[in-house]
Amino acid sequence: MRFIHTGDVHIGMEFKQASFGSTFAKKRRYEIKETFYRIIHRAKENKADFLFISGDLFEDDYVTVGDLKEISGQLQKIAPIHVIIIAGNHDPIMNKQSKYAIMDLSPNVYIMGTHVDKLSFDAFNVDIYGLSWHKKTIKERMFRDITIEDGGRINILLAHGDVYQKSEYLPMDKENILQKGFDYIALGHIHKHDFIAPNMAYPGSPEPLDFGETGQHGFIEGTVDKDTLDVRFVPFAKREFIALDVEVGDHMTLEDMIMTAENQLVNCHRDNMYRLYFRGLRDKDHVLDKKYIKERMEELVAYAEVYDETKPNYDLTRLRKENEGNVIGKFIAYMQDQDLEDEINRQALYEGIEALLSEKVKTNAY
Numbered sequence: 540m541r542f543i544h545t546g547d548v549h550i551g552m553e554f555k556q557a558s559f560g561s562t563f564a565k566k567r568r569y570e571i572k573e574t575f576y577r578i579i580h581r582a583k584e585n586k587a588d589f590l591f592i593s594g595d596l597f598e599d600d601y602v603t604v605g606d607l608k609e610i611s612g613q614l615q616k617i618a619p620i621h622v623i624i625i626a627g628n629h630d631p632i633m634n635k636q637s638k639y640a641i642m643d644l645s646p647n648v649y650i651m652g653t654h655v656d657k658l659s660f661d662a663f664n665v666d667i668y669g670l671s672w673h674k675k676t677i678k679e680r681m682f683r684d685i686t687i688e689d690g691g692r693i694n695i696l697l698a699h700g701d702v703y704q705k706s707e708y709l710p711m712d713k714e715n716i717l718q719k720g721f722d723y724i725a726l727g728h729i730h731k732h733d734f735i736a737p738n739m740a741y742p743g744s745p746e747p748l749d750f751g752e753t754g755q756h757g758f759i760e761g762t763v764d765k766d767t768l769d770v771r772f773v774p775f776a777k778r779e780f781i782a783l784d785v786e787v788g789d790h791m792t793l794e795d796m797i798m799t800a801e802n803q804l805v806n807c808h809r810d811n812m813y814r815l816y817f818r819g820l821r822d823k824d825h826v827l828d829k830k831y832i833k834e835r836m837e838e839l840v841a842y843a844e845v846y847d848e849t850k851p852n853y854d855l856t857r858l859r860k861e862n863e864g865n866v867i868g869k870f871i872a873y874m875q876d877q878d879l880e881d882e883i884n885r886q887a888l889y890e891g892i893e894a895l896l897s898e899k900v901k902t903n904a905y
């Protein structure tokens with residue numbers, strides 16, 4: 540039996556907590572759907588028998604009726620591939636108003652029930668177990684007592700939950716689940732792909748959702764029979780989030796610093812999304828204009844964010860000595876007693892010095 544396993548697609552995501560603005564967020568909303576439809580198409584091209592969607596297909600609060608119609612329309616097109624869906628914590632089946640209830644699903648699409656449910660496909664000798672979420676948190680170990688009815692069948696489990704820790708997101712004990720005898724366990728909930736065991740895996744989100752989700756994203760594809768298991772992760776995302784450090788020095792001008800970053804991006808994939816951390820000491824008179832640098836970087840890559848972690852090359856000891864007794868000296872002394880590892884404190888120190896020094900220039904001038 541051939542299958543594709545995906546989940547955590549999060550169609551409709553608004554990216555309200557994300558670092559990027561509304562224009563890029565809107566673009567990502569479309570790209571998430573685009574990649575999901577490419578996966579569906581791949582299932583058809585590769586003649587998969589089943590497509591497993593292990594929870595969080597969409598964002599219950601933000602998915603539109605148009606999105607839902609589009610999803611069901613696309614899934615209908617790949618019949619007779621059986622599409623097995625469980626709801627996760629972002630798209631739970633809480634009542635009759637559930638978004639799944641208003642979807643007009645074709646006969647090849649199955650939404651599993653909110654109690655441990657079983658679907659049988661005799662033509663493939665397959666039994667599929669699973670359950671859909673019915674609320675936003677589940678502290679109980681819902682699969683602890685699940686048992687396989689017929690060990691002669693290919694037994695699959697779809698589970699949206701947490702095998703890493705005892706969280707309120709349907710905790711699962713890895714060993715407990717593994718010893719039950721499932722041939723493949725299609726997990727969902729964690730957005731980074733991971734093979735927990737050869738026959739138990741998280742596919743991760745097909746598209747990464749924010750800079751917390753760096754690394755490759757895609758889906759899992761494979762074949763499973765009573766005596767064979769062949770599964771692999773397939774990188775498939777349109778874009779990847781990548782964090783880069785740009786080391787600068789106080790011998791550099793602003794343009795030098797920008798060119799250092801550009802040289803790093805030249806060898807990178809231009810479709811990816813970058814977060815650049817400028818680090819090191821810089822000349823205090825070369826201010827990093829983050830907006831301008833972002834524009835320059837986006838001539839090379841699809842998206843860039845700029846973080847200024849540099850320290851201007853003020854000689855604090857000298858400045859403090861020179862200003863002993865005045866407000867600048869007192870300010871430096873006070874700030875040096877604070878935690879200067881903290882970015883906000885550090886920024887306050889440098890911005891304060893800059894402001895006070897420019898005041899001093901003005902005072903002297905008049």
Ligand SMILES: [Mn+2]
Nearest residue numbers: 547595629728
């Ligand atoms: Mn999720």
